Amino acid sequence: MKRLAILGSTGSIGQSTLSIVESYPERYSVAALAAGRNVGTAFQQVLRWRPAVVSLANEELAGELAGRLAAAGVTGVEVLGGTAGSVACATHPETDFVVSAIVGVAGLEATHAAILARKPVGLANKECMVAAGEILTREARERNVPLLPIDSEHNAVHQCMRVGTAAEVKQVWLTASGGPFRHLPLQDFASITPEQALKHPTWVMGQRITVDSATMLNKGLEVIEACRLFNLPPEQVRVTVHPQSTVHSLVEYVDGSILAQISVTDMRLPILYALAYPERPASSLTFDLAALSRLDFEPPDFARFPCLRLAYEAAARGGVHCIALNAADEVAVEAFLERKIPFLGIPRTIETVLEWTPESHPETIAGVLEADSQARERAREVVSAAALRV
Amino acid sequence: MKRLAILGSTGSIGQSTLSIVESYPERYSVAALAAGRNVGTAFQQVLRWRPAVVSLANEELAGELAGRLAAAGVTGVEVLGGTAGSVACATHPETDFVVSAIVGVAGLEATHAAILARKPVGLANKECMVAAGEILTREARERNVPLLPIDSEHNAVHQCMRVGTAAEVKQVWLTASGGPFRHLPLQDFASITPEQALKHPTWVMGQRITVDSATMLNKGLEVIEACRLFNLPPEQVRVTVHPQSTVHSLVEYVDGSILAQISVTDMRLPILYALAYPERPASSLTFDLAALSRLDFEPPDFARFPCLRLAYEAAARGGVHCIALNAADEVAVEAFLERKIPFLGIPRTIETVLEWTPESHPETIAGVLEADSQARERAREVVSAAALRV
Numbered sequence: 001m002k003r004l005a006i007l008g009s010t011g012s013i014g015q016s017t018l019s020i021v022e023s024y025p026e027r028y029s030v031a032a033l034a035a036g037r038n039v040g041t042a043f044q045q046v047l048r049w050r051p052a053v054v055s056l057a058n059e060e061l062a063g064e065l066a067g068r069l070a071a072a073g074v075t076g077v078e079v080l081g082g083t084a085g086s087v088a089c090a091t092h093p094e095t096d097f098v099v100s101a102i103v104g105v106a107g108l109e110a111t112h113a114a115i116l117a118r119k120p121v122g123l124a125n126k127e128c129m130v131a132a133g134e135i136l137t138r139e140a141r142e143r144n145v146p147l148l149p150i151d152s153e154h155n156a157v158h159q160c161m162r163v164g165t166a167a168e169v170k171q172v173w174l175t176a177s178g179g180p181f182r183h184l185p186l187q188d189f190a191s192i193t194p195e196q197a198l199k200h201p202t203w204v205m206g207q208r209i210t211v212d213s214a215t216m217l218n219k220g221l222e223v224i225e226a227c228r229l230f231n232l233p234p235e236q237v238r239v240t241v242h243p244q245s246t247v248h249s250l251v252e253y254v255d256g257s258i259l260a261q262i263s264v265t266d267m268r269l270p271i272l273y274a275l276a277y278p279e280r281p282a283s284s285l286t287f288d289l290a291a292l293s294r295l296d297f298e299p300p301d302f303a304r305f306p307c308l309r310l311a312y313e314a315a316a317r318g319g320v321h322c323i324a325l326n327a328a329d330e331v332a333v334e335a336f337l338e339r340k341i342p343f344l345g346i347p348r349t350i351e352t353v354l355e356w357t358p359e360s361h362p363e364t365i366a367g368v369l370e371a372d373s374q375a376r377e378r379a380r381e382v383v384s385a386a387a388l389r390v
Numbered sequence: 391m392k393r394l395a396i397l398g399s400t401g402s403i404g405q406s407t408l409s410i411v412e413s414y415p416e417r418y419s420v421a422a423l424a425a426g427r428n429v430g431t432a433f434q435q436v437l438r439w440r441p442a443v444v445s446l447a448n449e450e451l452a453g454e455l456a457g458r459l460a461a462a463g464v465t466g467v468e469v470l471g472g473t474a475g476s477v478a479c480a481t482h483p484e485t486d487f488v489v490s491a492i493v494g495v496a497g498l499e500a501t502h503a504a505i506l507a508r509k510p511v512g513l514a515n516k517e518c519m520v521a522a523g524e525i526l527t528r529e530a531r532e533r534n535v536p537l538l539p540i541d542s543e544h545n546a547v548h549q550c551m552r553v554g555t556a557a558e559v560k561q562v563w564l565t566a567s568g569g570p571f572r573h574l575p576l577q578d579f580a581s582i583t584p585e586q587a588l589k590h591p592t593w594v595m596g597q598r599i600t601v602d603s604a605t606m607l608n609k610g611l612e613v614i615e616a617c618r619l620f621n622l623p624p625e626q627v628r629v630t631v632h633p634q635s636t637v638h639s640l641v642e643y644v645d646g647s648i649l650a651q652i653s654v655t656d657m658r659l660p661i662l663y664a665l666a667y668p669e670r671p672a673s674s675l676t677f678d679l680a681a682l683s684r685l686d687f688e689p690p691d692f693a694r695f696p697c698l699r700l701a702y703e704a705a706a707r708g709g710v711h712c713i714a715l716n717a718a719d720e721v722a723v724e725a726f727l728e729r730k731i732p733f734l735g736i737p738r739t740i741e742t743v744l745e746w747t748p749e750s751h752p753e754t755i756a757g758v759l760e761a762d763s764q765a766r767e768r769a770r771e772v773v774s775a776a777a778l779r780v
Contacts, residue, residue, distance in 0.1 A: 163649075259651055279558075287646060
């Protein structure tokens with residue numbers, strides 16, 4: 001029985017993880033749940049799963065949840081708040097495995113704490129790896145702590161990497177759906193609206209990641225994540241546009257063999273893989289190969305998707321540049337969704353913030369968080385200046 | 391340094407193996423060469439590779455080769471003939487690895503001898519596995535002798551099987567080009583000529599295997615081979631028509647993940663994989679994923695390709711039925727190429743021979759060879775009777 005701490009339990013990955021626990025009660029149970037501001041859903045999850053500990057974004061929300069639990073006659077569940085709460089979930093003595101699915105850098109400290117406490121981690125939070133991947137992977141390696149990717153692309157790469165050694169990998173190919181603007185004429189990019197950017201062709205996801213798919217910055221973050229997770233330089237991590245989103249990624253070996261992983265586009269599959277690794281439990285998530293009629297692959301258009309180029313540049317420079325890329329994008333996407341800047345203002349904001357960012361290589365999580373806030377500050381300045389010009 | 395015995399050295403797989411030895415002189419050398427009737431090529435190969443032993447189809451040809459070698463002043467090479475010769479090559483003390491690439495059941499005894507002598511075997515001879523797979527795999531398992539498939543499909547399966555355990559495999563998908571008659575109207579099958587059947591869309595191969603691709607009997611033999619090699623029942627070995635021949639096969643796991651192997655269509659790649667396993671040496675056999683634009687997959691049409699159905703039936707019944715299938719097909723294809731029977735006479739011959747074959751389960755190689763000649767005898771009778779009717 002593997003007892004899980006689910007960080008980000010009320011989000012999409014958290015809920016999918018709980019549905020896996022539901023399907024495999026003989027394999028998994030819930031030790032800890034860390035959520036954000038959704039007290040109602042957290043309350044229902046505690047009722048259903050009775051974890052040893054639950055945490056919300058802050059003390060006030062924790063107090064609200066504790067009150068509701070007391071009123072419902074629920075006892076024996078520790079209720080905490082803030083970063084200390086999510087860290088307590090990740091490091092709780094009853095936690096055997098941590099699912100890191102808090103969106104953004106908010107999940108960073110708890111993920112780091114899990115590694116220091118030698119808990120195996122299933123990683124669904126790509127911002128953690130982008131901002132602090134060098135620190136997290138080094139500390140995981142030193143402590144021999146497994147980091148199992150839950151992102152479908154990296155999960156596919158993890159599977160395909162089992163068919164050879166790391167030194168035998170020539171390059172990794174991350175597949176990208178190409179987003180909704182793969183065929184949009186270049187001159188129409190300036191007038192893309194939030195409504196258009198929020199329509200993703202294959203995956204239903206949160207707002208930021210959907211816009212990030214439209215700019216392909218999301219794929220850029222995944223390139224950086226792959227570099228960190230699999231210890232590869234950016235030139236060995238390539239992107240191929242595959243609109244069907246059924247090949248989740250490919251690994252090319254030095255002998256010329258390419259291994260590809262194919263499956264339904266359902267996050268429960270990589271979650272189950274990460275939880276059960278190295279085992280593969282049977283699931284009902286069957287892909288109908290007989291129904292598969294075609295798969296397309298084409299190179300990404302860097303002119304159309306400048307965010308992808310910026311991500312490669314940040315990946316090559318490492319350190320603070322990856323932090324700044326992620327932070328600037330988050331601020332810029334928010335401004336775009338609030339109609340403060342146009343679609344093309346997203347890469348412009350990122351590029352300006354990257355230019356403004358002084359060279360540094362944070363060696364601690366505190367240093368990463370500090371660099372992250374500085375980059376956000378700069379991004380907000382850039383966005384405000386741009387908004388004035390609009 | 392791995393010293394190779396190459397059984398079938400003058401054939402296509404044998405020559406590709408020698409080109410691998412040429413490219414990796416620090417990894418491989420030639421201990422033994424077994425050829426058939428091509429004395430000229432065998433002579434050149436001995437001059438170039440100086441094996442400890444060389445063997446030809448019979449004593450007479452061996453004598454001819456010995457004479458030419460003596461005339462050329464070559465000494466220190468043992469020259470043998472017949473099955474005893476190929477067995478001596480396979481079991482020679484200097485042999486570290488046996489490439490089994492003699493076409494047809496002629497290679498059976500040497501392959502068997504290699505396993506008994508505990509030599510790892512790279513298997514390019516699918517007839518061996520079809521006719522005697524139950525015996526060979528059992529004996530290899532008992533002696534812990536690696537059997538590494540060189541057929542591109544089985545090689546792909548072998549790679550994809552490394553991403554889970556055997557018990558976690560739901561089914562294997564062998565890809566088939568579909569041959570030249572994938573879209574031919576059914577009513578035109580009766581008038582297919584040898585010239586039409588010998589035009590294969592993607593692979594350049596020998597005559598029998600090219601006709602076997604056109605009838606899809608070849609894929610049927612591969613289904614049986616996969617059952618034996620990977621210890622799977624026929625219902626777990628599926629066929630998918632993939633005209634581009636770039637995905638060499640796929641393995642579907644119980645959790646819903648499908649792993650696929652993609653590469654150039656060049657036999658040197660699976661040969662290198664088998665020779666080097668578990669290592670992967672770098673090669674120049676690069677597949678250009680960026681140039682890959684589409685991959686099609688469709689279910690095979692059993693009405694169009696009755697040979698495939700017959701192979702599944704033989705696979706399910708096992709034992710003598712697989713032997714009869716292979717033997718009857720070889721006789722029927724020869725008769726078709728000699729214009730004695732029409733194209734549709736091939737499945738008719740096989741079906742009749744299978745119906746005539748009494749149930750038995752040969753437990754020795756001698757028993758297999760005996761069943762093979764009986765099936766050929768029956769097939770010749772069927773073909774003669776059919777030829778009289780044409």
